[in-house]
Amino acid sequence: MIFRQLFDQTSGTYSYLLASRRGGEALIIDPVLEKVDRYLQLMRELDLKLVKAVDTHLHADHITGLGALRDRTHCITVMGEQSQVDVVSMRIAEGDRLTIEGISMEVLYTPGHTDDSYSFLMADRVFTGDTLLIRGTGRTDFQHGDPRAQYDSLFNKLLKLPEETQVFPGHDYKGDTVSTIGEERRFNPRLQVTSVDDYVHLMNNLNLANPKMMDVAVPANMRQGLIQAEIARRGWAVGVAEAKELIGRSDIVLVDLRERAERERHGTIAGALHAPYPDLQENIAPGGVLHELAQATGKRLLFFCAFGERSAMAVQAAQDAGLTGARHIEGGMGAWKAGG
Ligand SMILES: [Fe+2]
CATH class of the missing domain: 3.40.250.10 (Rhodanese-like domain)
Known part of the structure; x- marks a missing residue:
């Protein structure tokens, strides 16, 4: 398998490029607009054909590369059925499979950070978007965020996966690249709560400033169909x-x-x-x-x-x-x- 974790320094976003082989179909998760040229160059170098560009949720901190990648490669754009984006090519929901040649991921609906947050599960790894971060979890105080829903997504879905499942998040601001479900269960400070009410209290008292890009990124990301x-x-x-x-x-x-x-x-x-x-x-x-x-x-x-x-x-x-x-x-x- 070809697997690349790509980083956008400005927003701390991880994007993931996957393909089963050289010369084959490729899929990208959470592409960043400013990095589109880099992705296209890498795909040319690896002789890959982009067929799907997927966002785990509607982002508030960077502008998505979905529309630009569609316009330049004619790939399919994919988001969850709850997403407020105007047009994507394909909508997915819990229990669907996200597939390209040689790769099939299970689609997990994991709301809480936003109401359109999804995770994508392969045999050995899970892409968690902003639902589960390394030693953190995505904030729940805007974009229809809901700490109660996030508790459910974390404790009743993601943390039920096998301990050794690798966790690839949508962001990291400290330089960590990958974790495991077992590691997060033990060491993620947000997950050391004893009840859903504890978690809600914790998340409702973070007092975070809004992301710098929010006023630009959210409206831009809602208009991808052109x-x-x-x-x-x-x-x-x-x-x-x-x-x-x-x-x-x-x-x-x-x-x-x-x-x-x-x-x-x-x-x-x-x-x-x-x-x-x-x-x-x-x-x-x-x-x-x-x-x-x-x-x-x-x-x-x-x-x-x-x-x-x-x-x-x-x-x-x-x-x-x-x-x-x-x-x-x-x-x-x-x-x-x-x-x-
Ligand atoms: Fe996010």
Whole structure:
């Protein structure tokens, strides 16, 4: 496995780059906007293809690199279903799996620092975001923070993991890079409480100043979805009402770009062809299934996904590949369901 812990000095943020092999798919957790060039360079050097960029929660202390990475690599952006961000490509929830080629992580909902905080568990390590830090825990006094929920996330979820599980946090300000569940259980001062009320009292009396970047970072991080407006301006988007008229016509091929777990959880549109987004380039290149379907039969591709972001990127890629009839359903399944 390729595993890199990357550090942003300004905000004390750790970002994690993972891939199962050189030349393979990569995933990044909690990228920082100012470091995007560095990540892209490293991925070129290691011959990696970024397919997913994930934030553990909506950050208040730095601006996320999610949107910039999506714009520059066409990767999928991922956050929790509770997140206040305007658009991400994919929303995850407790019990889901976050997967790329050769790597599969269990998604743990661990609210408390914020109400959209998640941790990601592999066999030997857990990425805890700001829920569990090394000898600390994430503050709970803003962004829908809740010390009671955090106690539950810590004591009933993370600390129940095997002692030797490595802990990779979202931040460190002292220079520590990694810990273990057993070590934190014994030596983390915040975890030496005897009851949930003790913990709530401790967290409610920290009297911390707000993060320096908070007024800038939170609004910026809530606006990550940009690409759909540009696609609509070019006339490549259809609304739900128009989509309903197109679907079922013999010259239209409806293409669902989501993963199987998303279809199972949220349903799909009858008659849709399943062609997950990570395989898109192969499918729309000459010889690819979608390319041949569109070219040979004169059919037009109508893409959709969860919220319209993957499908907007797919339309652009299809247009670039010469499939000029390609369109997408603006807002994806989210808009489809809202439209009845
Ligand atoms: Fe945070």
